[in-house]
Amino acid sequence: MTTVTRRLVAALLALGACSQAAPPPPKPSVVVATVEARDFPVWSEWLGTTQGEVDAEIRAQVSGYLVSRDYNEGQLVKKGDLLFRIDPAPFKAALGEAQGRLGSVQARLERARLDVARYEPLVKEGAVSRQEYDNAVQRERAVRAELDSARAAVDKAKIDLAFTEIRSPVDGVAGIADAQIGDLVGSIGAPLAMVSQLDPILVSFPVSEQEYLRSASQIGQAMKDGQFATRGELILADGSVYPHQGVAYPAGGGVDPRTGTITVKARFPNPDLLLRAGQYARIRAETQLLKGALVVPQRAIIDLQGQKQLAVVTPEDKIEVRAVKLGPASGTDQVVESGVTAGERVVVEGFQKVRPGMVVAVAAPPAPDVATPPPGSSEKN
16 A cells, blocks of 8 residues: 555545534524413503693673782682682672662552552442552552562672672682783683692593493493493603502593594592693503413514514424414513414524424523513504
8 A cells, every 4th residue: 555545544534533523513592481371451552631620711700800810820729719809899889779779669669568558448448449459459569579670689789799709619720810900801701710620630532442342341331330441550741650540431422433532531639739731641551351361472473574473392392483363462471362372382582593393402481570560552463
């Protein structure tokens, strides 16, 4: 054997030894989660506007000139507190005139009664005619009717005089005055101010007909029981959650044909008057409870050109990619309506490096996520 041949045989033997010693490629490692069957609350979210429980427009009920404003704008007022004064002088004069007329009518009535009392025995004796007696009786009745009118005039004059002091009809916050001292005001015209009852406060928001129908049975049963439909949370403009929960109820009498929505209101306690009328806020409420729903983490969902899929790990640790139908989502959880069964394992990390039929190494699952309030639900995909 030549030297060249010996070297060639040695190289081939060395190459064979190396190929036998090369280890197989490692199985890709994935993190899995188990498909859970549990009750799943569905949360919905809407954009609403705050308004007072009562937004009372303060108007003058008599015409006259404003002579004072007796509150500070933005001040808390109680029912009956004085807000404005109208010049009372003309109304005091009208009351005096009405009282004078009442006194005159009362005097005429007394004279008419005396005439009837004097003629009654005389007509029986024939000393006066029946016609004279009947005329006296009719005069008395006419003066009595005039007396009722005079008394009503006095009552009206007293009411008009009382209306020169414009008082708050409710407890609440008195807003900016739209009339100034010296303005001529009257019952026909713009309101003088607004008093809003802010504790509790209402949030009004539109709900689509489809959303309403999904919760109609729950709402109907709650209202039959004399309760409101459901509890809700309020998310403020800065993203913080309002510390008090409210109760929501359908306020609209029907669906608005222009928008296809029904108006819903939620009532929230507002003891610190943090909320004011006209604020924008998001309402979040539990609108449905899915019994025994199949739930997976949202991060397990694979979106392939609009088709939703899950990478399922079989008992043999092989990958199966399945098309699934999704239901509502809440927080980090996703409902799966079909495609998997309870107890199966789905890949939540590492599905980018696996293919159908591939054997994988299952890594230990991460620690469970800390529960957070659901940010709202998504519609079915």
